[in-house]
Structure formats: structure tokens, C-alpha cells
Amino acid sequence: MTDALKQRVFEAxxxxxxxxxxxxxxxxxxxxxxxxxxxxxxxxxxxxxTMQASDMVVLNLQGEVVEGHYKPSSDTAxxxxxxxxxxxxxxxxHTHSTYATSWAQAGVSIPPLGTTHADYFAGAIPCTRPxxxxxxxxxxxxxxxxxxxxxxxxxxxxxxPGILVAQHGPFCWGTTPEQAVHNAVVLEEVAKMAWITVxxxxxxxxxxxxxxxxxxSRKHGPDAYYGQK
Amino acid sequence: MTDALKQRVFEAxxxxxxxxxxxxxxxxxxxxxxxxxxxxxxxxxxxxxTMQASDMVVLNLQGEVVEGHYKPSSDTAxxxxxxxxxxxxxxxxHTHSTYATSWAQAGVSIPPLGTTHADYFAGAIPCTRPxxxxxxxxxxxxxxxxxxxxxxxxxxxxxxPGILVAQHGPFCWGTTPEQAVHNAVVLEEVAKMAWITVxxxxxxxxxxxxxxxxxxSRKHGPDAYYGQK
Amino acid sequence: MTDALKQRVFEAxxxxxxxxxxxxxxxxxxxxxxxxxxxxxxxxxxxxxTMQASDMVVLNLQGEVVEGHYKPSSDTAxxxxxxxxxxxxxxxxHTHSTYATSWAQAGVSIPPLGTTHADYFAGAIPCTRPxxxxxxxxxxxxxxxxxxxxxxxxxxxxxxPGILVAQHGPFCWGTTPEQAVHNAVVLEEVAKMAWITVxxxxxxxxxxxxxxxxxxSRKHGPDAYYGQK
Amino acid sequence: MTDALKQRVFEAxxxxxxxxxxxxxxxxxxxxxxxxxxxxxxxxxxxxxTMQASDMVVLNLQGEVVEGHYKPSSDTAxxxxxxxxxxxxxxxxHTHSTYATSWAQAGVSIPPLGTTHADYFAGAIPCTRPxxxxxxxxxxxxxxxxxxxxxxxxxxxxxxPGILVAQHGPFCWGTTPEQAVHNAVVLEEVAKMAWITVxxxxxxxxxxxxxxxxxxSRKHGPDAYYGQK
Numbered sequence: 001m002t003d004a005l006k007q008r009v010f011e012a013x014x015x016x017x018x019x020x021x022x023x024x025x026x027x028x029x030x031x032x033x034x035x036x037x038x039x040x041x042x043x044x045x046x047x048x049x050t051m052q053a054s055d056m057v058v059l060n061l062q063g064e065v066v067e068g069h070y071k072p073s074s075d076t077a078x079x080x081x082x083x084x085x086x087x088x089x090x091x092x093x094h095t096h097s098t099y100a101t102s103w104a105q106a107g108v109s110i111p112p113l114g115t116t117h118a119d120y121f122a123g124a125i126p127c128t129r130p131x132x133x134x135x136x137x138x139x140x141x142x143x144x145x146x147x148x149x150x151x152x153x154x155x156x157x158x159x160x161p162g163i164l165v166a167q168h169g170p171f172c173w174g175t176t177p178e179q180a181v182h183n184a185v186v187l188e189e190v191a192k193m194a195w196i197t198v199x200x201x202x203x204x205x206x207x208x209x210x211x212x213x214x215x216x217s218r219k220h221g222p223d224a225y226y227g228q229k
Numbered sequence: 230m231t232d233a234l235k236q237r238v239f240e241a242x243x244x245x246x247x248x249x250x251x252x253x254x255x256x257x258x259x260x261x262x263x264x265x266x267x268x269x270x271x272x273x274x275x276x277x278x279t280m281q282a283s284d285m286v287v288l289n290l291q292g293e294v295v296e297g298h299y300k301p302s303s304d305t306a307x308x309x310x311x312x313x314x315x316x317x318x319x320x321x322x323h324t325h326s327t328y329a330t331s332w333a334q335a336g337v338s339i340p341p342l343g344t345t346h347a348d349y350f351a352g353a354i355p356c357t358r359p360x361x362x363x364x365x366x367x368x369x370x371x372x373x374x375x376x377x378x379x380x381x382x383x384x385x386x387x388x389x390p391g392i393l394v395a396q397h398g399p400f401c402w403g404t405t406p407e408q409a410v411h412n413a414v415v416l417e418e419v420a421k422m423a424w425i426t427v428x429x430x431x432x433x434x435x436x437x438x439x440x441x442x443x444x445x446s447r448k449h450g451p452d453a454y455y456g457q458k
Numbered sequence: 459m460t461d462a463l464k465q466r467v468f469e470a471x472x473x474x475x476x477x478x479x480x481x482x483x484x485x486x487x488x489x490x491x492x493x494x495x496x497x498x499x500x501x502x503x504x505x506x507x508t509m510q511a512s513d514m515v516v517l518n519l520q521g522e523v524v525e526g527h528y529k530p531s532s533d534t535a536x537x538x539x540x541x542x543x544x545x546x547x548x549x550x551x552h553t554h555s556t557y558a559t560s561w562a563q564a565g566v567s568i569p570p571l572g573t574t575h576a577d578y579f580a581g582a583i584p585c586t587r588p589x590x591x592x593x594x595x596x597x598x599x600x601x602x603x604x605x606x607x608x609x610x611x612x613x614x615x616x617x618x619p620g621i622l623v624a625q626h627g628p629f630c631w632g633t634t635p636e637q638a639v640h641n642a643v644v645l646e647e648v649a650k651m652a653w654i655t656v657x658x659x660x661x662x663x664x665x666x667x668x669x670x671x672x673x674x675s676r677k678h679g680p681d682a683y684y685g686q687k
Numbered sequence: 688m689t690d691a692l693k694q695r696v697f698e699a700x701x702x703x704x705x706x707x708x709x710x711x712x713x714x715x716x717x718x719x720x721x722x723x724x725x726x727x728x729x730x731x732x733x734x735x736x737t738m739q740a741s742d743m744v745v746l747n748l749q750g751e752v753v754e755g756h757y758k759p760s761s762d763t764a765x766x767x768x769x770x771x772x773x774x775x776x777x778x779x780x781h782t783h784s785t786y787a788t789s790w791a792q793a794g795v796s797i798p799p800l801g802t803t804h805a806d807y808f809a810g811a812i813p814c815t816r817p818x819x820x821x822x823x824x825x826x827x828x829x830x831x832x833x834x835x836x837x838x839x840x841x842x843x844x845x846x847x848p849g850i851l852v853a854q855h856g857p858f859c860w861g862t863t864p865e866q867a868v869h870n871a872v873v874l875e876e877v878a879k880m881a882w883i884t885v886x887x888x889x890x891x892x893x894x895x896x897x898x899x900x901x902x903x904s905r906k907h908g909p910d911a912y913y914g915q916k
Binding site (some may be wrong): 046136 | 652655668683
């Protein structure tokens, strides 16, 4: 019953090293089957080279493991919180990809500087506030999810399919695990170009908002005309 | 009749991921058959991995599709405008390549800093002005072509075979689709080196104009002596 | 008797070019068999392409070659000094990897800026003081080991599994040769992200110490809960 | 008679794309047979993908082609001038490699910042003065050789096996064509690390001279003890 979900989540996880987004065992992707109320996620600290679809861990929405011979990713509680808050999400990914993580370490939101950004993200990509001592020493991974959700208040998460957790790194999402990984690849490229842009021109101002809206709506929503649909 | 044109344009498009100039389905190359008054261009949003020569879309110079089962690139109107303005052009390419796009996002022309630049571009590589609200919300892709053309006023486009569209990314061209892609590769390398140069020495002044002219004419025009011709 | 040690050290050395940490013959890994009082190390200036396990040089703890047809790495005395000072160490690696070496050349310790750093290094990664004329012109490689050890005074070397030697490059270590190489890969990635971070935000302050402690102890020590143990 | 020379020079040229030092047909390597008074060099503008050993062009020291069906590299006069001035040289290479070229474009000598530099270059890697209008519009490639030679006055070229030509790019050399290419690879890595170093710490001062001398003499000269000799 869960084989299809595990296979999809497995393949999305394997895409992370293929796209150069992870080193060693870092990073994790999950996917959700909302009808059955189950998620599948990468096991904690297992190497990509030998990982198989059957190694994915299946949990219910209370975070109880219902299938699998491994412990789930240590970030599972963050994923669960985001699925609970945002019913639009079908897949979530966390990485320590180089350029997005560097912006997260700088504690700076990525300003929209060009159409590559605008094709996917309908505004600045937010960097969360740092977690408090209390949050870090309490239910840390759950609190991480809450802080992400708080940064997205009033935003459709599919219009802002990624975020930077301060002093940590990016989380991305989408309607499917594959789309979440796709958005993580785009975020990394957008982060790299934003870094180079501001090193060419310090304090470059954001792009014109009408150009941002134009490009986002060219690819998303009722007036989209990019692609074959 | 159009098979040869479609094959050439297909191969030029496939060179974009091979040279590392595109991510996912970004980027597009077109070519023109001026005798028949036809262009071929990449279909919109189709993946390079599975794309075939027969997927190229053929249009007449009024932008009407005359052959093909896909919608053409969303940037088609920009290509058509440039072919109409500049009869020297045989191929055009658009990418979001990392370093050239970063200069476009910075809104800064790439100053000529060394002979690599001068071997291909006879002066600073211009960055266009930003498009106005009216232009973006009107016939956006056509207006993009017009703004590019305006930036090239008084310039032989084969002496300046590429440009940066502000807040967007590069367009390059040549007498053939292959040459357009060749120039896009060079622009990306020139943009990378210019970024590193100005980060070593802020506000580095342009190279000596006599050296620029020497190198450009070593490779181009009646006195060229580089290569085997 | 020493075949297993030589094989392990050989494989750890071969991982250096595989991970992109060395150019030509640069870099070296050693491992120690504390029961027998022997170390194995890469021979000096031998190319990775043709190197074999049987080329590893075996020395006793006084630095006398007891097995091998090659001269040992010119950095052997540094390795021996570190094994003598720190009984926890089972493997040591030295490279000139690009980003870590650049911080060493800048003479600046790498501040902890995010959880990637904190997952492996329990504080700033120190840069040693420069060696004196006397030290350089005396027993240079031995003195290098002494200066590294002095920088680690009061620190558990397994909580700080790498260091930058000023004007030179990184040394890393672990309980095994493989773990030493693993840490060298992490240091290089941490060094790259720290460089990008401070170029986005000059003089970025270190991460919150409670977050650093949380992440280090998530992976290390009695309360670790990352991975499958 | 010249087959061995052509084969060596061909292989050294083919190493340039393998090491990532050239784009398209850029770059060239030559080698000299001083007994016969002949050099072999890459033909101008020929693609590496299809180039063969028999395509190398053989010239005498007056620059007259004595063997070959192609025109020699447009930079041949620079190579000939350097061979004439420095009898120690057996091979010369010119590239537009990214990082070394960026320093050349900045017009700044590469300061010695660490032992990687010192292992190969016994001081700052000089950047030449810009060529004058007269020099550029006269015998440009010959004048380039003269300006390089002038920058090396009083220096053993084997102690400084590379240089930056201002607004242009690097030339490197060695006792053989292979060694020239080896030094070009090292220069590129040294240039990359120097760029990162000065971007971490603006105006970083050069390394201690006694450390530079120590490392250079560890690999070169009568007291060398690196490697197996």
C-alpha cells in the first residue's frame, strides 16, 4: 500500500546528490499521502550510495513510525509541522546546499533581483528569525517548523516554495516530492546568482515589482502561458 | 524542407546543457532560413533530456506556427523582433547562465577588461535599461526585443554579439545558431572573469582601447590572422 | 601484519582526489596501529594515479621506517607529533584544499556561522599563529605539529577535528583514517560557506552558542540522536 | 626526426582541456629541441577534439615553418622570444585560465600568501606593465615576449615559472612542455586561492619570507627533500 509513496520519496531523495545539493548523508525529502494520513521520509544518517526504497520510514501524522526498519530523519518533526499547517504541501525537502545555506548563515533574506527568482518565488525569500534558547533546548525540530510557519503567515506557501532557517539552511516544498526538489535546485541557483549580483553591486535594490509579478504569473496561476498547458 | 533547419536548431539547443548554460528547461535557441522566411525555435518548457529535432517549432516571420506539435518558446517574439531588425543574424540564444545573469541583475554593463573579452566583443557588453510598467504589461516579449535593439543602435550586432537584459539575463547571436551558442559560452566566461577581476580590484578601469581593437581585429574583419583562413 | 593498516591508509589517501581535495601529489593521510606502535603514511611526491597499497610507508613512533620502498611524506614529523600528543587520534590528513587553505592564508579562524559547522566542530576552527624563523629553519615539520598542539590546549581534539596552519593549510583528524578524511571534506565545505557568508554580510557575528551546542551534541556524545545508533 | 617532439607537444596541449584550463581553441603549448634548433607548437584556432600529433607545426628559431600543414599559433612570436632569452626553458604554455586571467585583468601581481604558492614560485608572481600603443600596433606578439622578459630581469625563470601579461592572461614555462603545463595548473590554483584569501581579508600582507624560502627550497635546488630523489 505504501510502496508507491516510498518509491517516490526514495527517488526524490536520490535526486539530491545527483543535483549536487548534499554532501555525505546530509539532507532529506519527505512526501505525504493525505488520503491515508501517512508520510514517508529518509532514514536518519543513512548513506545515499546504498539506500533503497524499502529503507524509507513511514509515519502517521502523529509522528509514530508505522513501517520501516530505520529511525526516521532527525528533522521529521519539522516536516510534520509544515504538513499540518499547510494542506497544499505534498513534498518537503531540507538540504545544506552551499549558496542557500550561506544566505541562511548571513541571516539575510534573498532579495528578488531578476526573472529567474521571479519565475518561482513571488517576492523576497525570507530568512526566519533565530530560534530562542528555549526553542532550541525544547522540542527543537518542532519549533523549527513553527518558526518557518510563522515567517510564512499571510503567504501562500506555493507562491513562496522555500525559506531560509537562520544559522541553519533551506527548506523547500511543493505539491509533490519531485517538485520540492525542483524548487530546491532553483533556490540554490537563485542564491548563487544573488550572491554574485550583490558582490558586483553592493546593496543592489530589488527588481521592479511589476516585472516580478509578470514573470511569476507567466508560469503560475490562471494566466500562465509558459510551457505546454 | 525544414528538416535541416530543425536539426541544426535542435543540436544548438542541446549544446546549452552540455556547456552548463541552463538548468531544467531554461534557455532557448532559434535559427532562421532567410530564403524561405522561416525560423525554428525550441518549444516552451520541454525537457532537454527527451527533446528531439522533430519537436522544434517552425514559424513564419509574422510569428505564425507553420509546423510543429508544440507551442514555441515564450520568448519567440523577442527572437522575431531581433531577426527583423538585424538582417545579419542567423541564430539567437537566450539563457539564464549564472555569471552573465548576475551582471544583468546588477544592471551593469560588462566593461572590457582583457583580451578574452576583446577577442569577441568590440567594447563594453551593454546592459539594457529596465523595461517600463507599460512595456512589461503590454507585449512583453516583443518589447524586450525592442529594448535590446535600441541598446544596439549604431552598433554592428556581429561586433557586439551579446547583451544583458536588465533584471533578466543574456541574449546572444551570430550568423548561425551554433555561433550564437559559441558566443553565449564566451559571454559566460567573460562575465565570470570580469566579476573576479572587479572583486580583486574595485572599479578597475577598462582595458586600453588600442589593445581591444588589436585583439578584435586579430579575429574579425579583413585583417584577421587568427585561425587557418 | 601491517597489510590491513596499509590498505586502510591507502584507501583513505585515494579518497582525497576522489573528493576533489588535492591537486597532483599534494596531501597525505596516515593511520596508526597503537597496539603495535606503528603508523602508515603516503610516500612523498608519489602520484595517486599509480599508487598502490604496498607503496605506503610504515614507521615506528620514533619516525624510523620499518617497512616500505619509498621515503615517507615530508610532513611525517607533524603526524607523529600529533599522534604522540593526542592518544584519541587514529588517523590524520593534510591537504591544500582550496577554501580551507584560503582561510589559512588569510590567517583567520573560521567562525561558527551555522549548523553545518556545529554538527562537526564545537566552536571556531582555530588558525595557528605563524611559525617563527627559528621554528621554520629548525625541525620545521615537528614544530608545525607542536604549534598545532599548542592551539588545541584545553580542547578535546575530537571536538575540534581540524585546524588551519597559518600561511599553509588544514590538518584534520579522527578516530580512523576514513573519519579524518570525512572531516577534511566537511571542513572544506564549511570553509567555502563561511567565505560566501562573510562576503554577503561583512563581519557577521558567530551563531548562537546554544544552537551550536545543540547541534554538536545531536551528533556527538551521550545524548546524540542523529543516525541509527 | 621531429615525431617525438610533436607527440610530446601534442600531449601537453591535450592536457589543457583535461585540466580545465581552456575553452574552445584558446591556449597553446610549445616545446623546443635545442640540439636541432626546432620548436613545435599548436596550430592556430584548431579544435582540441579533433587535433592530432601530426597537426603540430614545426618552426626553426627564426620563426620559419619547416614542417606542418597548418599555420602556427598566433602567439608563436612570443614563445620564440622567450626561448631565445632564456636557455633554461624547454616548454612554454599560454592560456586564458579563469583565475590567473582575472589577476592579469586586474593588473595586479599575485602576492605570496601561503606554502602552495611558495612550493613553486619564489616570490610574487609578477604582472607585466601594459604594452604601449606602439608595441600593440607593431610586432605585437614579439613585443609581448619582450615585456615578459623585461619583467623577469634578474630572476631565474625556473624560480618564477609563470607570469601575468596585463589585460591579457598567463604564460608559464618549465624545462619540458609537461612541466610548463604542470606549472600552469598550479598557477591557476594559486590564483584562485589568492583571490579568496584577499576577499576574506582585504590587503592581506605577504607570507613570511623565511617560510617562502623554506618551502621553495624543500622542493627545488640542492637541499630539496620533497619527493623520492
